[in-house]
Amino acid sequence: MQVLQSPEYVQIELGDRSYPIVIGPDLLDALASRAELPDAASALIVTNTTVQPLYAERVRAALSGKYRSIHIVALPDGEVHKDWQTLNRIYDALLGAGCDRKTVLFALGGGVVGDMTGFAAASYMRGVPFIQLPTTLLAQVDSSVGGKTAINHPLGKNMIGAFYQPHLVVCDLDTLSTLPARELGAGLAEVIKYGPIYDMVFLDWIEQNIDALMSRDPGALAHAVRRSCEIKAEVVGQDERESGLRAILNFGHTFGHAIEAGLGYGQWLHGEAVGCGMVMASHLSMRLGGVDAAFVERLTALIGRAGLPVRAPVLGADRYIELMRVDKKSEGGEIRFVVLEKPGSAVMRGAPDALVREVIAHCCA
Numbered sequence: 228m229q230v231l232q233s234p235e236y237v238q239i240e241l242g243d244r245s246y247p248i249v250i251g252p253d254l255l256d257a258l259a260s261r262a263e264l265p266d267a268a269s270a271l272i273v274t275n276t277t278v279q280p281l282y283a284e285r286v287r288a289a290l291s292g293k294y295r296s297i298h299i300v301a302l303p304d305g306e307v308h309k310d311w312q313t314l315n316r317i318y319d320a321l322l323g324a325g326c327d328r329k330t331v332l333f334a335l336g337g338g339v340v341g342d343m344t345g346f347a348a349a350s351y352m353r354g355v356p357f358i359q360l361p362t363t364l365l366a367q368v369d370s371s372v373g374g375k376t377a378i379n380h381p382l383g384k385n386m387i388g389a390f391y392q393p394h395l396v397v398c399d400l401d402t403l404s405t406l407p408a409r410e411l412g413a414g415l416a417e418v419i420k421y422g423p424i425y426d427m428v429f430l431d432w433i434e435q436n437i438d439a440l441m442s443r444d445p446g447a448l449a450h451a452v453r454r455s456c457e458i459k460a461e462v463v464g465q466d467e468r469e470s471g472l473r474a475i476l477n478f479g480h481t482f483g484h485a486i487e488a489g490l491g492y493g494q495w496l497h498g499e500a501v502g503c504g505m506v507m508a509s510h511l512s513m514r515l516g517g518v519d520a521a522f523v524e525r526l527t528a529l530i531g532r533a534g535l536p537v538r539a540p541v542l543g544a545d546r547y548i549e550l551m552r553v554d555k556k557s558e559g560g561e562i563r564f565v566v567l568e569k570p571g572s573a574v575m576r577g578a579p580d581a582l583v584r585e586v587i588a589h590c591c592a
């Protein structure tokens with residue numbers, strides 16, 4: 228597949244909060260040339276202890292002509308640290324360095340760093356600008372785009388947060404070369420997601436290119452990131468605050484969040500839980516008449532080929548249901564699921580308890 232030479236752009240259209248996603252190789256070193264970077268005296272690069280030694284000094288060097296003082300804070304790595312205590316380290320760094328209300332935050336890392344940096348940016352001095360520099364596949368195709376920011380609560384995933392859009396997203400595809408294979412697979416879960424909910428042509432393409440994606444073919448990765456961002460841009464542009472359509476992006480997430488919380492954050496990666504959650508959600512879709520058994524098998528096979536778990540952990544049906552009730556999509560205690568009404572199209576709806584229990588019994592190992 229052809230290698231991308233120059234950056235490609237996907238625009239998020241949100242009126243005066245619109246911004247571009249820039250996608251391509253070798254983008255971090257040229258960061259300061261981006262016209263979207265806000266003027267300020269200072270910048271804070273928020274990263275974690277794994278990503279810092281890989282990329283933080285490069286980003287600092289790239290920004291040195293633009294900002295007079297550039298600080299770095301490296302958070303502990305892992306979903307288990309996506310909490311108040313870790314978030315507070317960003318505020319400590321901002322206040323400790325005398326950062327003002329123009330200071331620009333740069334989120335350098337995966338979705339955990341991105342979500343926490345976004346929330347810190349939304350709340351520090353009632354809002355400072357931030358830039359997403361996603362370095363995982365999952366963050367490049369999903370979490371860095373669209374302005375959802377959050378931390379976890381012991382009782383539920385991403386329960387404390389805000390909608391707050393970045394000024395710019397820069398997806399440097401070269402950063403994916405250092406990503407562990409397990410994390411690449413987790414990112415593929417969110418890539419696969421866009422097919423059954425929105426674009427069957429893309430699903431066909433992913434099936435044909437899953438081996439190229441797994442072996443990090445640069446052209447395949449570039450296409451997957453660009454098409455995923457295009458779909459996310461179309462959805463977020465119509466429904467920024469998830470009053471309807473945007474919920475389809477949560478396909479597999481109701482079951483997936485229950486798996487993550489039920490096993491303890493960090494046991495399964497977010498993308499792994501979403502992959503298995505999509506298998507469960509497609510079984511529920513079949514029982515509700517939206518897709519047939521052949522489609523469920525097809526999707527399950529693809530998720531398996533991406534190295535993701537397709538059998539759900541045994542938590543007990545009551546526990547699954549208890550955890551899913553805490554989901555943000557629940558209304559008045561009723562769990563709302565994203566299900567396929569046909570291949571390539573999803574809706575949010577409730578489902579009879581008996582069907583949900585059937586799915587859990589069928590999908591648990």
Ligand code: NAD
Pocket residue numbers: 275277278281304305306309336337338339340342362363364365366369370371372373374375376385402403404405406407410413414497498
């Ligand atoms: P992550 O942020 O934990 O990153 C995965 C691992 O890869 C970490 O250990 C990280 O240190 C490491 N890493 C990151 N970049 C690397 C690189 N280039 N080379 C080597 N190692 C690297 O996990 P994730 O999968 O990126 O994100 C998951 C999080 O994103 C979850 O908390 C999820 O809730 C959130 N999320 C948010 C949205 C949203 O719309 N805001 C959407 C999807 C997921």
Ligand code: GLY
Pocket residue numbers: 369370372373375473476477
């Ligand atoms: N990842 C789901 C959303 O951004 O809405």
